[in-house]
Amino acid sequence: MKRLTVFWVSLVAIVMGFTACNNDADEPDNGSRFAFDADNRCYLPGVKTITYDEFLKYAAGNGWDHVSTYEINKDGSVKETEYYTGMDGVVPSDYYFVEDRLAYRYVSLPEGVGFEEIPYIYHEDGNRLGWNDRLDDSFFTQFQILTISENEFKAVEYLAYRAGENGGHIYGLATYAKMDEKQREGFLDGYRDYMSIHAVEPMVLAYSVEKGVLEIRILNFTVDCGAESVEYEFKHLDNGKVQVNVVEVGENSADCFDIVDLKFTVPDVKVGETYTFDIYRKYLAGGHLAPYFEGVSIRVTEGGSGIIPRE
Numbered sequence: 001m002k003r004l005t006v007f008w009v010s011l012v013a014i015v016m017g018f019t020a021c022n023n024d025a026d027e028p029d030n031g032s033r034f035a036f037d038a039d040n041r042c043y044l045p046g047v048k049t050i051t052y053d054e055f056l057k058y059a060a061g062n063g064w065d066h067v068s069t070y071e072i073n074k075d076g077s078v079k080e081t082e083y084y085t086g087m088d089g090v091v092p093s094d095y096y097f098v099e100d101r102l103a104y105r106y107v108s109l110p111e112g113v114g115f116e117e118i119p120y121i122y123h124e125d126g127n128r129l130g131w132n133d134r135l136d137d138s139f140f141t142q143f144q145i146l147t148i149s150e151n152e153f154k155a156v157e158y159l160a161y162r163a164g165e166n167g168g169h170i171y172g173l174a175t176y177a178k179m180d181e182k183q184r185e186g187f188l189d190g191y192r193d194y195m196s197i198h199a200v201e202p203m204v205l206a207y208s209v210e211k212g213v214l215e216i217r218i219l220n221f222t223v224d225c226g227a228e229s230v231e232y233e234f235k236h237l238d239n240g241k242v243q244v245n246v247v248e249v250g251e252n253s254a255d256c257f258d259i260v261d262l263k264f265t266v267p268d269v270k271v272g273e274t275y276t277f278d279i280y281r282k283y284l285a286g287g288h289l290a291p292y293f294e295g296v297s298i299r300v301t302e303g304g305s306g307i308i309p310r311e
Contacts, residue, residue, distance in 0.1 A: 033076055033077075033078075034072050034076040034077075034078075036074060040074070040168045041171075042156055042171035043126065047126065047144065049124055050147075052122045054148070055122055055127075055148060058148045058178075060097055060098065061097075061098070061099065062179065062184065063094065063096045063179035063183060064097075064153065064177065064179065065176060065177050065179050066092035067152070067174075067175040067177050068174070069082065069084060069157065069172040069173070069175075070083060070172055071159070071170060071172050072156070072172060072173055078173050083172050091113065093105050093107050094179075094187065095176065096184070096188065101119055101120055101121060101122075102120065103119075103120045104117055104187075106187065106191075120142075126141075128141040128143070129141065129145060141158070143155040144156040150178065151177060152175060152177045152178060153175075154174065155173075155174050155176075156172075156174075157171065157172050157174040158170075203218065203219065203220045203221060203309075205218050205279075205293055206219065206307045207304075207305060208305040209271070209302055209303060211302075212302065213265055214266045214298070214300050215264070216265075216266060217261060218263075218293075219261050220261070221259070221261065221262050222258070222259055224258075225258055226251040227248040227258075228250035228251075230246060230248055230262060232244060232264050233282075234267055234268075240275045240276055241277075242269075242275050242276070243278050243279075244277060244278070244280070245280050245282050245289060246280065246282065246292070248281075270300065271300050271301065272301070274297060274298070274299040274300070275299075275300065276296065276297050277296040278291065278294045278295065279291075279293040279294075293308075296308055
């Protein structure tokens, strides 16, 4: 089993329709300003809309250096102690946004520090920015952008998942400052060097049909290090569409992933029929779904087989 030393933050979108509070986002204070939905997901109600063009005007092509993060309490107030104070070996992330919906992130890992490359999408409804290649009410929002300017941005940021009786999603009020040219070039040089050394083999889907049984294998699939097992949920939809949820079972580690090969058989398929598969991963943290393969067409023919790379 190979270990992928890149920390992926789980992603679930903000659901609207919560109680209102003070909307002033410029100067954080300890008043009850933020809100949580029924699933304990935090956001600032009534935030002024920042269009995607406005976001790109300031964010694209620039690096953003972490300044501060203060945890948001469940009552909507903000803690006075900086979130990362006393966290030995843990550093906050820095970011670089590419205009074509791609972001680079500098992350803290148990083994040290590293970089990752993540596709993002921006929704003007609530100024929500998420790491997945889709973002709707079943997916996670990494940032709710509160303000952005030439030199800094402030956001409600998802930080981690805290286990235990009083645990749950942790959010913070974060401030990031625009990197100067020297910082920016240093960030990009570090990213290029790291990615050239830590390249990960692409995920591949392979299938075969024997005695009418369709078997699917997914090579180089990432699962949480805390996952004790993987289970599968199958949903046969209209027009030959099949949704497969790869469900992790165990305790969320929130720090690393393993690279594994998965194998499962698909129930209720008929030889001679063509099926279109959407395959999702169900994260331990938050229990949300993230797409891994979409629109994979397989015709079930006896003795048939194929290999499909994940784009």
